[in-house]
Amino acid sequence: MLQLPTIQTPPMFGDDTLLRSIDWLGGFPWKQENVVKKEDDKYELVIQVKDYAPEEISVKTADGFVVVEGKHEEKQDNYGYIARQFMRRFQVPEGCRIEGVQSRLTADGLLIISVPRVPVVKKDTVIAVKHEGSTKSKL
Template identity: 35%
Template sequence: MKLDKDKFSVLLDVKHFSPEELNVKVVGDYIEVHAKHEERPDEHGYISREFHRRYMVPKGIDPAALTSALSPEGVLSITAPTKAPQVERSIPISRQEKPAVTGK
């Protein structure tokens, strides 16, 4: 997990899993990664794999901006830009026709 001034990123080696066997979701303030494949033959016999990872979304990161991608080498990257710092701005004042507080 890495947090730079302009980007948040998580990199995971998932070369033993196909994209269909991976699930990335946001639950509350956490990113959850689940990978699983059923038993399959390999050079030593049969193997099954499964893992769960959970990462807290840092402050200043919009969970809705998270994206994920799988590289040809089997590296899953989950990234999001950091929110731009709040810029000072003036708020215009409008005139109301009705009183804000009414007497009883």
């Protein structure tokens, strides 16, 4: 008896479809976990830290990076004990003034870190032409 190979078709509405739709929704404003904005006048980081108290979050600069850390000690909740911590490093692009870093924490748990950019001045530059000894004979 001749057997033909079976071809499996993906289900019309399966886990893959659900996961793809969740990924598609990830770009909407209500899902702001970590956002990096590179604007003309500033470099801005927006990080979701709603699970941390202000005193549990630290922001510092080190070797051209902005380093954000959050940590809270073990706490008891309805299900047992939980401890959380994270550390993120973001490399600051060229042209930014790392000494001007500012951070603020919003009421809804977004940590916003801004690094000002040095304005790029576009102007005409005249380049001097150096004259070297001429090998042409003058008439």
